[in-house]
Amino acid sequence: MLRLHPGRLAGALILALLTASAPALAGKTLDAIKAKGQIACGVSTGVIGFSAADSQGQWKGLDVDVCKAIAAAVLGDPNKVRWVPLSSQQRFTAIQSGEVDILSRNTTWSLTRDAALGLHFAGVSYYDGQGFLIPKKLKVTSAKQLKNAEVCVQSGTTTEKNLADYARAQGIKLKPVVFDKFEASIKAFFSGRCQAYTTDASALAFIRSKEAPVPDDYLVLPEIISKEPLGPAVRRGDDEWFAIVKWTLNALIEAEELGITQARVDSLKAAPDPAVQRFLGVGEDLGKSLGLDREWAARAVKAVGNYGEIFNRNVGADSPLKLPRGLNAQWNKGGILYAQPLR
Amino acid sequence: MRLAHLRRTLFGDALNTTLSLLILAAAVLALPPLLDWAVLKARFAPDVVACEALEHAGACWGVVAEKARFILLGRYxxxxxxxxxxxxxxxxxxxxxxxxxxxxxxxxxLALLLAPLLALPLLAGGFAGLGSVPTELWGGLPLTLLLTGAGMAGALPIGIAVAYGRRSSLPLLRGLLTAYVELARGIPLVAALFIASFLLPLFFPQGVAVDMLWRVLIAIVLFAAAYLSEIIRGGLQAFPAGQIDAASALGFSPWQTQRWIVLPQVLRNVAPSLANSAIALFKDTSLVTIVSLYELTGALGLALSGDAQWRPFYLEAWLFIAAIYWLGCALLARISRRFGQA
Incomplete structure (x- = not known):
């Protein structure tokens, strides 16, 4: 008679898989990436404008372009990226376990996430904030009037926590109605399950105009109840890789400030401005101290454009979202975008 | 004859007549708007401008045409x-x-067992000129079918073994297997998937990544095997002892008795329950999206949730995959009916 012990079988299988899989990574993330010829980039399962796959399966969005820029800077090719779509619950395990090299997945930078989850946030690629969408028939003009309202919200996000904080701070009772999936939460809101819907402001205007049965019946409340600085994160324990991600992001922002666009990268190499020359690797070699070559920043901008171009293409004027630059304008243009100088 | 039977069951007495008329009225009220939405006013071409012009008064089946490859095959x-x-x-x-x-x-x-085993190397590649495709890119319908097919194919032998093991006279073996079955049945599949995907990698050394698909498949197999073993154990317990005595009188060895007399009849008798489990597993595979495997429902999410133009037509795409699930379940149910008769 068969006497197969399933527990032992599972143990043996796991052992077999363990021994069969690749040996542990040798040394630094950068070396491993160069050896593999690919950066593993954790993205979302579909957030309009930030990371989403189109009908052909090509990934597009602001978060996606950050990864592409890093791939261009490090490997010389923006397409050498392995895209790993991650749910909001799974994203942190994926970066901690080394499944992805970089998490570029509209993730809010906060103390606990930075300190307790073993992450390093490399900077801010988009300053967002949380707002409310309500039906006009509710006759409410401010979030403070949302007393005892049921609010549809997505789980596993900072959004859920902010809502509770806001309700407590304002002394109003808000009842969160939590959904696992984004689609489920907005469908529930528009079918009348909740009196209000809350998520990052970057998404609200679009949800109102595209998903509402009648957009004019809905209103985005003026309050922004939280700070949501979104940015790429890497695993702790590899300062060199952290520096590369941080400075590539800085380079994209600095490029806009310096007026270096995707189209003009090559022609600007002859420009007299020393800052531009340094950026493009004509003068001083900035790449060396990062472990890269001198044209890393030029390649990044040539691949995806500067921050302004990335913004306009994915979430700004040239995109369906049509978001204003707002906080995400350069520091000298009324925003708070301020790249640490590349010199 | 048939008509008379219909008239008797539908309009036999006052209660039946009222109910029949009510249902008929509901159908008359519901069908025309449904038909209007799904067919008459619907757009079938993948033309987003035309679809938006409909303002949801008609279905936009074009979304299925536009996203068909992504929904059905995922990121392959x-x-x-x-x-x-x-x-x-x-x-x-x-x-x-x-x-x-x-x-x-x-x-x-045999065919049900072999098909997923053949599908595996076909998807994986890396031999005979087929490019190797990492499992994280597998998705859509093939993944749903593979998880169901391979899950059942792996779970059935284990389930049979566990069922026999729990009837064994060795107390230790019996105790261990009982503990396994109770543990596997005591946690939801979601928990099993979470353990397989989140907990296990943290125990591995950094950089060592056991493929997610295998981890999930093992979890599904062990999970389903616990349920199947109980179904089969029930079948074994209900088996008439007289047949076993008769077999031994005829000179069958205990092994031969089980192989040729007990098991074939038991499996046939429990076929409806096995099909129940297969159907449940077929639908449960949708849970693997939470661990970033994008089977049918997951691929649908990937295809639509980030697409500004097509996301408003989620419902139509959902109905499309609902139809696929329904067909799959109907097929599995029919298999069990035939297997039970065979």
Whole structure:
């Protein structure tokens, strides 16, 4: 008679898989990436404008372009990226376990996430904030009037926590109605399950105009109840890789400030401005101290454009979202975008 | 005859007549708007401008046409699309053959077992000129079918073994197997998947990544095996002892008795319950999206949730995959009916 012990079988299988899989990574993330010829980039399962796959399966969005820029800077090719779509619950395990090299997945930078989850946030690629969408028939003009309202919200996000904080701070009772999936939460809101819907402001205007049965019946409340600085994160324990991600992001922002666009990268190499020359690797070699070559920043901008171009293409004027630059304008243009100088 | 029967059951007495009329009225009220939405006013071409002009007064089936490859095959490389298609075809083919074709007797379980085993290398590649495709890119319908097919194929032998083991006279073996079954049945599948995907990697050294698909498949197999073993154990317990005595009187060894007399009858008797489990597993595979495997529902999410133009037509795409699930479940139910008769 068969006497197969399933527990032992599972143990043996796991052992077999363990021994069969690749040996542990040798040394630094950068070396491993160069050896593999690919950066593993954790993205979302579909957030309009930030990371989403189109009908052909090509990934597009602001978060996606950050990864592409890093791939261009490090490997010389923006397409050498392995895209790993991650749910909001799974994203942190994926970066901690080394499944992805970089998490570029509209993730809010906060103390606990930075300190307790073993992450390093490399900077801010988009300053967002949380707002409310309500039906006009509710006759409410401010979030403070949302007393005892049921609010549809997505789980596993900072959004859920902010809502509770806001309700407590304002002394109003808000009842969160939590959904696992984004689609489920907005469908529930528009079918009348909740009196209000809350998520990052970057998404609200679009949800109102595209998903509402009648957009004019809905209103985005003026309050922004939280700070949501979104940015790429890497695993702790590899300062060199952290520096590369941080400075590539800085380079994209600095490029806009310096007026270096995707189209003009090559022609600007002859420009007299020393800052531009340094950026493009004509003068001083900035790449060396990062472990890269001198044209890393030029390649990044040539691949995806500067921050302004990335913004306009994915979430700004040239995109369906049509978001204003707002906080995400350069520091000298009324925003708070301020790249640490590349010199 | 038939008409008379219908009239008797539908309009036999006052209560039946009222109920029939009510249902008829509901159908008359609901059908025209449904037909209007789904067919008459619907757009079938993948033309987003035309679809938006409808303002949801009619269905936009174009979303299915536009996103078909992504929904059905997930992120599998586009120029290799024939491989997941063939893999899905193999498994569906084995189901169809089992449900309607000439497959009977021993060939039937064998075909159901072999199809997912053939689909695996076809999807994975890395031999005979087929490019190797990492499992994280597998998705859509082939993944749903594979998880169901391979899950059942792996769980059934283990389930049979556990069922016999729990009837063994060795207390230690019996105790261990009982503990396993109770543990597996005591946690939800979601928890099993979470353990397989989140907890296990943290125990591995950094950089060592055991493929997610295998981890999930093992979790599904062990989970389903616990349920199947109980179904089979029930079948074994209900088996008339007289037949076993008769077999031994005829000179059958205990092994031969089980192999040729007990097990074939038991499996046939519990076929409806096995099909129940298969159908449940088929639908439960949708849970693997939470661990970033993008089977049908997951691929649908990937295809639509980030697409500004097409996301408003989620409902139509959902109905499309709902139809696929319904067909799959109907097929599995039919297989069990035939297996039970075989």
């Amino acid at each position: 490389p586009a120029d290799e699309a024939w491989r997941p298609l063939l893999a899905a075809g193999l498994i569906t083919g084995s189901w169809l053959a089992a449900a309607y074709g000439g497959l009977r007797g021993r060939a039937l379980p």
